[in-house]
Amino acid sequence: MGRGGSRGGGRGGRGGRKPFRGGNKNNRSGGRDNRTESWLDQPRKNELFESYYRMGGFLDEAEFEQMWKSLASDLPNSFRFTGTKSDALAVREIFKERYIPAITAMDFEGQPVEPPKAVEAFPDELVWDMKTHKKIVRRHAPFADFQKFLVAEAASGNISRQEVVSMIPPHFLDVKPGMVVLDMCAAPGSKSAQLAEMIHGDEEERVKKAANNESPNTDDGGDYSDDGRSTGLLIANDTDYKRAGMLVHQVKRLNFPNLIVTQHDASIFPSIELPTGKNGRKQYLKFDRILADVPCSGDGTARKNPNVWGKWTPKDGLGLHNLQLRILFRGLQMLKKGGRLVYSTCSMNPTENESVIAAAIQACGGVSKVQLVDCSDYLPNLKRKPGLNTWKIMDTSTVPGSNDKTAHLFSSWDAFVKAQAKYEKEEPERVFSNKIMPGVFPPIASSEEERIPLERCVRVYPHLQDTGGFFIAVLEKLDDIKVGQITSSNNEASLLQAKTESETATPANAGEMEVDVTEPPTESAPEAGNQSPLKRKLEDTEDAEAEAKRTKTSDTTAELPAPQTEEATPVEATSTTITSAPPPTKEVTKLKSEQQSQSKEHFEYLAADDPNIAAILDFFGISSRFPRDRFMVKNKEGLLLNKLYYTSALAKTIISANKHRGMKFIHCGVITFVAHKIKDKDLMRAPWRLQNEGIRIVEPWANKRIVNCTSKATLHKLLIEMFPKLPRDGSHDIGEVGDQLKDMEIGCCFVRIEQSAGEDGFPFRMVLPLWRHPGSANLMVDKDDRKAMLLRLFNEKDPDIKNHVADKAKAVEAAKANGGGEEMEVEEAERELEEAKEEEGGDADAVAGAVEDVQEV
Known part of the structure; x- marks a missing residue:
């Protein structure tokens, strides 16, 4: 709408997170879902999943019950108004005035129907969700009208259907126009779209001022020094080819020139070279802001992803910890001093969250180099829980050749080492995960000054505001860092070192919890204060192929670049967001x-x-x-x-x-x-x-080449008719636009439509391209976008768009069939059809089959 009625591209993909399911290591959706049962048939139970979150120290018993009940319920549908803020607010008002009253007036089985509501956590009523049950939606016309509006505006780029928790990380990045931003794992692109909107800010208004020789007013922290244009840039990256294609499809709708999409492994994202400075040294791009929304197990998506219930295992999070850590390391390396990085997952597992944050800060040199930012001021209406400072790690051990799978909870690395030693003596054939590393456990600080305040992390649980589960942490780089090298993704070396430090293994103590069970676990929840059994015989619910993919992914991790010290010498360039750094010392970043x-x-x-x-x-x-x-x-x-x-x-x-x-x-x-x-x-x-x-x-x-449209009736005529007549000598019926076009030479022109009040006014500003033909004029807006604009502005649900060129072709064909018609008429029809096809990009639908008609003539 704001960009000429359409932002290009096709229909927008649904937002939200895709949990990691094997395949390519940065591909969150590599595993194929071969289920045949419907979502309603999928049992929303998993004893192991429930036991971990009940006993792992996350929530007290009463609140856990609330959380677990929410996690097993359907997720509300949610969407966001997108684009420039002025455009988003205008479309929001149409939505509120037209559709909310119609839905509010309904009732179902004697009860009022709950309409869509603005999500209070986000400003300006730009984020909405709808909790109405599908059986109600399918039976009532107001919902059908609302759905048609959503589909049309999503195709035009004015609405993004995206999960609520997925919208949080960009808000916590605090992006200003002019900043250089990297989205490391960007597909499917909903968060990238948010970041792009923030980078561009309200530059359209500022460019208009600059073009009129007025000051673009840059006192709000943004950099619009390029004649009102934002000087910032977003680089959106994803490693998987197909997901990167989804990303391009999503961001192309925004039509922002300050955007690059790349396809690289985020954990070894290449250093971006810049022109050599005056001192002859190579220069590399540093980022003001980085979003690391990393691949994860996705257990916070259980409300919309049935695979979580059927296949959750603690090995998912353990297997991803190393990859997540390497992505975070690489992001911190590319961040400029004073810059901020947001790390996020759609998992509730501390193995993928707090433990990754703590390990990264320790490896970078501690809190004097990288600090966790208190982000309580961001989205103050968002209901949240603080990050964890203590947690337990779950593992399942197995005995090869049997169906025995035993669950364990470990509170520390020392407890895990002792348990390993115990079983080596008592049951040497039992196998534990080789992904449990010292760094997955809570950090132990030598002093209060060195303590990592993990409570500054943000946890969003499903029951807090009826969403999915999510984790967010904001990191600020205080000084140059020297990141240590990760040599392995398994614990063999760490266990060997632990064994050499202790000649005799001590039996496992309270640091490990396990209870033998010979009967199937009960389905009833244990009473508060009682421990549920964690050692149990389990049927192996893992799909063999998916398990093989996950194992392969976890075991084939690459290494970080060798340690390197950053330099703080500023780059002498046009952008203040670039700093100088030595070239990488390993080929992985070259x-x-x-x-x-x-x-x-x-x-x-x-x-x-x-x-x-x-x-x-x-x-x-x-x-x-x-x-x-x-x-x-x-x-x-x-x-x-x-x-x-x-x-x-x-x-x-x-x-x-x-x-x-x-x-x-x-x-x-x-x-x-x-x-x-x-x-x-x-x-x-x-x-x-x-x-x-x-x-x-x-x-x-x-x-x-500027034409002003001031009447809604004129715009309606141009939208409902393709190629309305506009002879140089004679009358026309396209109002003030036709009057201005009559003496204009053939070619394209701008149609300006200014925002205006009143019944015949326009709720927002538009600029549309129009082609002046020798005998007609035509808005160069394709059929789907015409329908979207007719719905948006005139509430026409199924408009019949006339195509005068197609009609003329049919008339000539009929005249020829009757022995009449003139050769000049046929040539004119052919010429106009050729132009019509060009305008519509060769789309046969645009001329409604008239190509074939003229060819037959």
């Missing part, structure tokens, strides 16, 4: 020099004095202040053939400096102009179309 392969996108920037760019910008009257050197094409020859993309200055710097170093760039740039390929293009001064995605980027700087 990139081999290589040319872009045929399978990759090519990003080639055109020269600032390119005559084609000059001609295009002159045709539309684009101010000379608008940068000419940020346009790129996506072919290796660097030829201006079809589409012209615009990027930010920093995006250009990074792409240009790293595209031949092996960096996997898979998306950058916003389509701004597209070649208009028709037979008579030589008769036009600029055979290029303004593109819906990028029109708002150049429009503030234009002083030609």
